[in-house]
Amino acid sequence: MSGPVIAAGRRHSLGLCADGTVVAAGTGTSGECQVEDWRQVIAVAAGNVHTASNTGRSHSVGLRADGTVVATGWNGDGQCDVASWRDVALVAAGWRRTLGLVGDGTVLAAGRLREGACDVSQWREIVGLACGDWHSVGLRADGTAVAVGNDRRGQCAVDDWRDVAAVAAGYLHTVGLTTGERVLAVGDRSAGACDVGAWRDVVAVAAGSYHTVGVTSAGRVVAVGGNDLGQCDVAGWREIVAVAAGSTHTLGLRADGTVVAAGNNEHGQCDVTGWHAIRPPA
Numbered sequence: 021m022s023g024p025v026i027a028a029g030r031r032h033s034l035g036l037c038a039d040g041t042v043v044a045a046g047t048g049t050s051g052e053c054q055v056e057d058w059r060q061v062i063a064v065a066a067g068n069v070h071t072a073s074n075t076g077r078s079h080s081v082g083l084r085a086d087g088t089v090v091a092t093g094w095n096g097d098g099q100c101d102v103a104s105w106r107d108v109a110l111v112a113a114g115w116r117r118t119l120g121l122v123g124d125g126t127v128l129a130a131g132r133l134r135e136g137a138c139d140v141s142q143w144r145e146i147v148g149l150a151c152g153d154w155h156s157v158g159l160r161a162d163g164t165a166v167a168v169g170n171d172r173r174g175q176c177a178v179d180d181w182r183d184v185a186a187v188a189a190g191y192l193h194t195v196g197l198t199t200g201e202r203v204l205a206v207g208d209r210s211a212g213a214c215d216v217g218a219w220r221d222v223v224a225v226a227a228g229s230y231h232t233v234g235v236t237s238a239g240r241v242v243a244v245g246g247n248d249l250g251q252c253d254v255a256g257w258r259e260i261v262a263v264a265a266g267s268t269h270t271l272g273l274r275a276d277g278t279v280v281a282a283g284n285n286e287h288g289q290c291d292v293t294g295w296h297a298i299r300p301p302a
Contacts, residue, residue, distance in 0.1 A: 023063030028266030114151030
């Protein structure tokens with residue numbers, strides 16, 4: 021197990037290169053783009069932060085091949101205090117929070133405690149993770165899901181999900197990809213980010229603040245939800261093998277290792293045209 025090879029946050033994007041180094045795009049005002057010295061990284065995560073006047077700062081997380089974790093950027097709630105973690109197999113990042121999946125199926129958490137999104141110490145047999153802004157989601161080995169944290173829009177109502185193969189979390193919604201390549205969604209429906217019931221043949225999903233993105237088995241990309249800045253303008257993408265959704269932008273990794281982007285580029289987070297040799301997903 022490793023994890024995402026591209027990641028999108030509030031104002032920045034990350035890409036994992038085939039040689040284990042990491043590239044970043046965006047302003048990085050809190051140091052979240054200071055990844056140039058990272059080495060032997062096998063997965064990346066970017067703080068999933070919705071766009072608001074008080075949410076400009078973010079952080080970045082890298083999982084090393086030896087199971088240790090590195091983090092940079094905003095650390096106001098200790099979300100970057102991961103240097104002591106060991107035997108980690110997967111990482112996820114939310115607003116003011118970082119999660120790490122340990123090899124024995126338990127989960128570590130660092131960061132803000134107030135909404136309960138770090139209350140993961142009792143989780144067992146976890147094989148997948150996702151962080152929304154204020155909630156955390158775990159995928160169990162038996163294909164069920166568990167969620168903790170803010171549930172004011174029903175984004176944690178995943179107890180009845182079955183046969184789930186992957187999970188993703190946005191600001192106020194949660195998405196699950198089933199083994200039958202269909203997509204489930206719970207949470208806030210006001211922006212249309214949960215309108216995924218008609219999707220078929222989907223092999224990967226990502227959740228932004230108010231939008232949801234999926235990759236089909238044919239390498240096409242589908243998207244629903246908020247599109248005020250063009251973050252859902254992905255219908256023309258081809259040969260895509262992975263996607264990442266930030267607050268108001270979307271990334272797609274092509275089979276040839278290059279990356280495409282759509283949406284808000286106010287802070288340079290979509291300036292990925294020079295990226296190449298990005299590692300394919302495991």
